[in-house]
Structure formats: C-alpha cells, structure tokens
Amino acid sequence: MFVGYVKTSCPEDKLLITELNKQECHFTWNMNKKDTNITDHLIKLEDNLDLRLGDKAGTARTHNSVAYVKYLLGSNEEALTNLKKSVELTKDFYGDNCDEKLIVTYGNFAWLHFYMKQYAECKSYLEKLKEIKEKNTAVSTSALHPQVLGEKAWALFKFSRKYYSRAQECFKKALELEPEDGEWNAGYAIVLYRTETKCVSPQDSSALKQLRWAIETNPDNDELKLLLALKLAEFKLFDEAEDLVERALEMSPDSPHVIRYVGKYQRNYGSVDRSISLFKRALDVSPNSAFIHHQLALCYKQKKEKFREQPECQRFRHLSISHFEKATTLTSGFIIAMTQLAILYGEDGQIDRAEEVFQTALFAAKEKTEGVQELYLYYGEFLQYRKRNQHLAIKYYKDCLKMAPVSRDGKKSAKNLKKIANKRLSYNTNDTRALGILEFIKQVTGKKQFTAEGCEHLLESTSS
Template identity: 50%
Template sequence: MSEMSSIQDSLQSKLDQLECHFTWDIKKEDLGLNDILNRLEEQAKMGLGGEQGVARTHCSLGYVKFLLGRKEEALTDLLKSETLIKEKLGVNCDKNLIVTYGNFAWINYHMKNYTECESYLMKLQKIHERFSIEPSTVLDSEVLGEKGWAYLKFSRKYYDKAVEVFQKAVELDPENSEWNAGCAKALFRTETGTLCTVDSPAIKQLERAIEIDPDDDATRVLLGVKLLFCSKKLMNESEKMIETALNGSPEHPHVIRYVGKYFRNQGFVDRSIELLKKAVEKSPKSGFIHHQLAMCYKTKKINLLKEKRKGNWPEVNNARNQCIYYLEKATSIKDSFVFAMSELALQYGEKRDLPKAEKLFDRTFKTAREKNDSVHVVHYYYAEFQQYCNRREDLAIIHYTECLKVSPHTSEGERSATKLKNIAQRYLNDDPDDWKANEILGLIYQMKGEMFGDTKSYAATSGNEEDDESLSNLCEINCKI
C-alpha cells in the first residue's frame, strides 16, 4: 500500500465518525438540488433565522454546492458560516462549529487537500476533548438541531427523521426555541389530515414552541392553519392566530404564504392573491408560493364557472391562464415539483391540449417513480384527466384504484375512494348486480375497512355525486371556451 493510499484510508476512517451533512445519510438522488439551492440562497439573503440561522443556512449551502460540483464556492459558504458563528458567539462558539468543521474536512478531503482536512480534524478533536465527547457518540443538542433542520429543508422524504432528531434535541435542551420550533414544523408536515385532532402531537408542539418564543409568527401561523384544519369549532381561535401572525410579521414570506393559503381555504381568494403576490415579490424563486398563487386562480376559475353568468368567459379564461402561468413558473423553479406538475398537466387537459397534457403526465410519472415520491398523487390527477378530459372512465378507474392501493390514508387516497364509490353507484343504479361495481366496493372495503351491505347503505356512505357532476360540467364548459 502506498503512503498516499495509507493517508487516505486513515483520514477516511476519521471522517466517517464526524457529525455533518456527509455522514447523515442524505442521498443526492433524493434531492432537488437546484430548488434547494434557490431556497437556501433566498433564506440567507433575507436573513431568516437571525445570525445563527443564516450561519446554518450557509453550512447547508456548502454541502449543496459540493454536490453540484461547485467545490470552491462550497468552501466560501462554509467560511461564511464559520465567520458568522464566531461573530455571534465569540469564545463560546466551539459546539456550534462541529458541523461546519466536519463539512470543511470532508470537502477538503474530496479536493485532495489532505493537510487542510487533517487541520479541521484536529480542530474537531480539540472541541471533543474540551467537552469530553467522543466523535462517534456526539449527542449534543446543537448537532442534533442542525441535523434536524437539514432533514427538514432538504427533502420531504426526511421529514420523519427530522421529527425524531428534533425530539432528541428538545430532550437535551427543553427550553431551546429553535429546536422546539423545528420539531413543531416537522410534526406539522408529517401529521396527515386523517390523524389530526385538537390534542395531536403537532398542535401540542406548536403551542409549546410559541410558549417558549411568543414572537415566532412563522410558527403561530402554522398553528392557526392547523387548528382550523382539525376543527371548524376552533375558527375564532384560528383567525386570531392568523391575524396576530400577520400583524406581527407582515413582511415575513413564510407567514404571508401560509396566511394566503388560509384565506384561500376560507373563500377569500382575492385577499389570498393579494398577499401571495407580495410574498412572491420577496421570494421570486419560491416554487411553493407560485404554486399557491396557481391554486388561488384555479379556485377563482371554478367559482366563476359555477356562477354560470353569461359573458364571463374572458374572466374564466384569464383565471385559467393565470393558473397555468404560475404552475409553469413553479415547475420551472422546481423541476421535480410533482404536485405542481400534475396540476399543470390537468390544466392543459382542461384547455383541450391533450397531447401536451399526456406528455407532461408521462414526465411526471417518471419523476415521481425515480424519486419514489408521491406516485399516488400523479395517479389521482391522471385519473381525473382520464375521467373528465379524455372521457375514458375505464382508465380513470384503473388510476383511482392505483392511488387507493398505494396510499389509502392520504387525501388523494380518500378522494380516490370517493370517486370510485360514485362511479360504482351509477353502475348499481343501472344494475344492482353489476360485477364491476361490486368489485370496486370490495376493493374499497379491503383498503378502507368500509362495508356496504346494499345500495341503500352504500348511498348513505358514498361521496357527493354533485361534486363529480359539477367537475364534469366544468370540464365540458372549459372545452367550449
């Protein structure tokens, strides 16, 4: 074995014991690197999270830029992270440098700067000796907190890991506002609607985070949204939370975007559009905000169609075109945005550009399958496309069924079950012994545990057929516009 090879092996063994992005099992194939890069750069530019938050953002940027092959820029971001930490904390900053120095060591190793790599390993060793912590057993809350934020910001696939890590950080440092807020946001994102109750872990943690930091409007707005989602009886409390958050942080993009979503869900679409347009001015590279604006215009389009006013087709066309515009912006910013891609393909279908819709659905299925993420979402949207735009109910049944099988307890799975129930009901109305209808109901029973003994009991549990008829009519009207 050559001397150089021996040095590399020795360094590799030490590097593997570090706590940093390179050892947290973050897989490049799980990440939309350009989207993450845009979001992190915006967060750093806007100073979100204060000096420590910006330092943490630059540390993550260093890792992302390394994965993009921009190694010199990666080192520059890590240097910014180190400088900010030292300026903020002075002599008491050692624990806060563990992750940054770990990333420094790894990147210098990959750049074959072995002397620099060894230098950072020595710095880390001195930190561990000072705190009597072995590198392989680091459980310091600062490291866990940084790990939790990385999981939360990098990919929805890591949200469960973020919850687990933040909970450990909170156990070690129960009064730390950052770790409590991170834990609350991770739980908010992982807790599905079917599991949401007024005493859910997410709501309890959101309340705890606000108790520790009453000025955290970004967390307060999430609590407001969550309360209303869990119970309409909490509307007054929810509205108070939303109003307080907006008054306290009227320029904060995270506050504005969730307030905008809240107003849209409450039926105040124009107010939501107004807020989200302000937010997108401050965060022009936010795929999320562009997507929310698109959803506002979709809602506006549907409301206009339901009015059935003569002469309002120009308004309908404008709303639909605005919806498509913002969806196209969202998918150009984040090229793996499966939800926005699926919605955009459906909008193309409603506009009767069926080849363009089919092509985008093909790409969306490919993206979702490659990332093994949200495949059920694409099945649901494609089923709607087949049912309402392509008039292929046989294909719609296949894809609603696939969605239900893959994710029965998601909102798309729930809606697929409802769509299938309504289709089955129509079959049963024509023929109570229809084998296809009974096969569909049998599948729903198998997946959802729902028993339909006869058509009367079935009708009592089925979804609203008027919703299906309404959407079908809307698509027909769209075809004429």
C-alpha cells in the same frame, strides 16, 4: 449520492479515513443526492441567504448546507467559501470561544479538504475537533451533543421530505438534552406540523401542542404563530387563529414567510382577494418562489370556480394556468402543481398539453410520494371524461385506492370505481369486469364482499 464512510485499501490513509468516518457532519449524515432535486434545493437555500431569513446562527447553518450541496455539484472552492462564511457568522454571533458550535463545520472542512487531496488541512481540522472533545467531556461523543443533533435535524429537514422522520427524531433527542432551546423547539414544531395527519380534535394534535410551546420559547417568531393559526383553523378555532394572523402581520409586515402564510390562511379561511394581494406583495420580494406562484394559481383557480360564464371564468383559468406553469418550471417534480395544471389544460380544451403534463408528473412520481395519490385520481378522471378511456382510468383509480383507502382521494376513487361497476351491472348483472371491480374494492377496503345476487342492493346503496 452518499459521500461519507469512505473505505480504502491504502494503509497510510486508513487512520485518516477512520477519523473522518467518526465525524458528525453533512458528509456522514447519509443525505443522498438521489433523494432530492439538488438544483432546486440549492435555489431554496440561496434564496434564504438572499432574503436574510433568521439570525446569524441560522444563516451559518444554511452556509454549511450550501457548502455540502456545492460539493455535490463539484464546486469545491465555492463550498470552502461557504464554510468560511459559516465560521465567521458563528463567531460573530456567539463570540470567539464557540468551538462547540463549530463541530459540524470543522467536520465538513476536514471532509472537503480530504476530497480536494489537501491532506495537511484535513488533518489540521481533525486535530481541532480532537482538542475540542478533550477540553470538554460533554462533547466527547459529538453524536449526542445538542448543537450537533439540532444542526443535523435542520439539515435533514431541508434536504428532503424523505428525511422528515429522521429530522423529527433528531430534534426530539436535542430537546431531551436542552428542553427549552428555542431553535430545537421551533424545528420540532415545524416538522410535526408538516407530518401530522388530520386529527379528530385539538387535544389529539401533537403539532398544535408543540407549536404553542415553541412560541413560548420563541415569542418573536411570527412564522410559528401563523403555523399555529393554520392548525387552529383546521379545528374551526377561528377567533384565536385570526388574532394570531393579525398580530403576525402587524409585527412582520414585510417578511416573505409571514406574508405567504397569511396569504395561505386568507385563501383557505378568509378572503381570496386579500390572499391574492398578499401573495403579489410576496412575489415582489421573491419573484422566483414556486410556493408563491403555486398559491397564486390556487387563488385564481378558486376565483374561476365562482364564475360559470365566460369571459371571467376563462380569464381566471388562464391566470391560474400561468402561475401553475411558473411553479412547475421553477421546481421540477412539483407533482401537486403539475396535476392541477394538467386539469386546467383539460378544462381549456388543451388535451394534448394536459396529457403531456400528466405524463411528466407520472414520471416524477417514480421518485416521490407527495401528491402521487391525488395525481392517480385526477389522471383517472381525465382518462375517463376527457379521453374516454375507461379501461385505463380503472387502472389509475385502483392505484389511487390502494395507496390510502380511507383518504379523501382514496374514497373518491372507490366512488368512481363503483359508478363504473354500477353502470355496467345495470346492463348485465353478471358482468365479470364489474364484479371484479367490486371485489377489488372489498379486498382493499375490507368491506363486505358482493356477489351477483347481491348486486341489486349494491346498485341501490351506491347510486348516489
């Protein structure tokens, strides 16, 4: 649902609508309700407020976003309350002469009063915005004001993963105007960290470079230090990474964000038992965090894999299942967690429950992209090995391979397809289904075409 840029055939409203459509605020930033799970988004925003994460300026921005979500959910009075709180915090942080910092908030007020048919109040806020722009030529074009660009970037970034590229561009433009601003540098670093694909070396990583600079402009931001540590660990630069982890935990031992990132680091590169301990601490503070339940589930899954015998293997599997269940309950459409939960149900012999979760994840995949390729791979393996449905498994392996042939999941799907083809060709070298599979792999990956005559060599080269 996009609520900005209203049109009307009523002449007396046209001037008002024209002015509203010029404003830079949540109502005109094309943040579509269908691009996010609006309830989950609200829970995350309100969790940030409850945990008092960030300074008053950041909290003011969060209240702005909450106000917009409340409007989308039809709670206009609650939306107004959040906008008033945003003004209060902004003035408390910057002082009374901070109108430039309130451009977005006043725009939101104007739009909200318009939708509530409170036209006098709407016009009042539009007049305030006009006065701000007349007093300061630097904000005459608010779309190019760094404060507006920065707030827009944060709003887009938090609203939907689909808007990460737009958020990145806004942060970049804000930094062109204010290169040393700590908030915009931090935001730009975080969005680069979230979007950067695997790099060959540290020198190729834009996220690593930006994280270092963001820490220079935010020396007390321990979350940035941990993101840098995780990025360094990708390149096996463990000495510097572990130093950052220890420093961050020492400086912010009770911060939920710090604890969860330290826990993630320990799970990936250190002690899984230490990670479990940290995530349990974080859960005491944020019992309804899908992220923490997901991380704990992964920890217990990792513990499970170290035990091949009952009852320890079964105990850790059930602990992992319980936290995956909680994560998927707290965040609908959590495809990555649903996929892992379904796999564990399958291992536990709960085939019908596994199938049900896979179907829920496949339905969610119609609206999302994150985790979908992994879902196709593991559903294909579930079909092949648990349900003995090779025909349908081939379909999902192909869907997985088409999404990204050179990714880990794409390569695994290609390998699974080749194994199926090889087995069929071992019985009949002219099996048209098998040859079709090999031709499909060739077309998608661009590798050498295989014919019936060349299949014997293929069988030897792909049998591993």
